[in-house]
Amino acid sequence: MTTTPGQRAAADLAAVREQWGDLLAAIAEPPRRADWMPYERRGFLDQLAADDREGDEQALAEAAVGRLPLILREHPAPANLRALDAALDVEREVFDMCDAVAERVQLPTRDAHGRWTLGSDPSDPRLWHVPTYRDAGPTTLASTGSRLFGLHWAAVWLEGRALDDDPADRALFAPTPATLVDQIAEVARTARRRVEGALGREARTITLDDPCPFCRAGRIVVHNGGGNPRDAVATCSTGPACPAPVDVERGRRAWRGADLVALWVAISASRRTLD
């Protein structure tokens, strides 16, 4: 299937906003160790471990979603600086891209007071408003414009300009030039990589320190599946001789899906035995 740069940009921006709440929540949590499990399963693992902090984490996650943009608020005692840096960078780059796109394609008109403004109706919620500054320069922000509504709204707006497929938009926007779509796609791709990297969701292959709990000899290699947990797989280096109760793939015992949880439980149990 071929995709246009606009479609790729929209998909990456959607991935950024869908994971934004997780990233904000991650800022308040210490970075996780041994997070080799595909991330969708971690909630289940947390329950297995009866982690008594889970209630607190849940509350923090809910409180963090939908708050003001990061640039407009304090960050008391962030526990995960990598997540905070990623969020600040992504927010700034997406906001700046929105400003640049609005300045290029949003149609200028006069407002009710005869002043040149962007868009035929400045209160139209489909328009992006760039920040405004007092005469003294950038240090004297007079209005944050559409940044006030946060990353999620900015990403939705930018998706619309990247796709540029709604005929009704012609009343407000000039067609987005292909070179500008390419720039949006690049910002979106980078933003997605930063968000997924900070959340440990980039595709990774890890060799665990623990030996295989079934044959006690093989090394366990985990591919986390990137953003797609259905692709996550762990294999034992021993080969078919390993007695693990899972199928053999390409000559190795392979754990997928719910079997990954069983593997995690078995590894945890053997760690406790060693202790």
Ligand SMILES: [Zn+2]
């Ligand atoms: Zn094994």
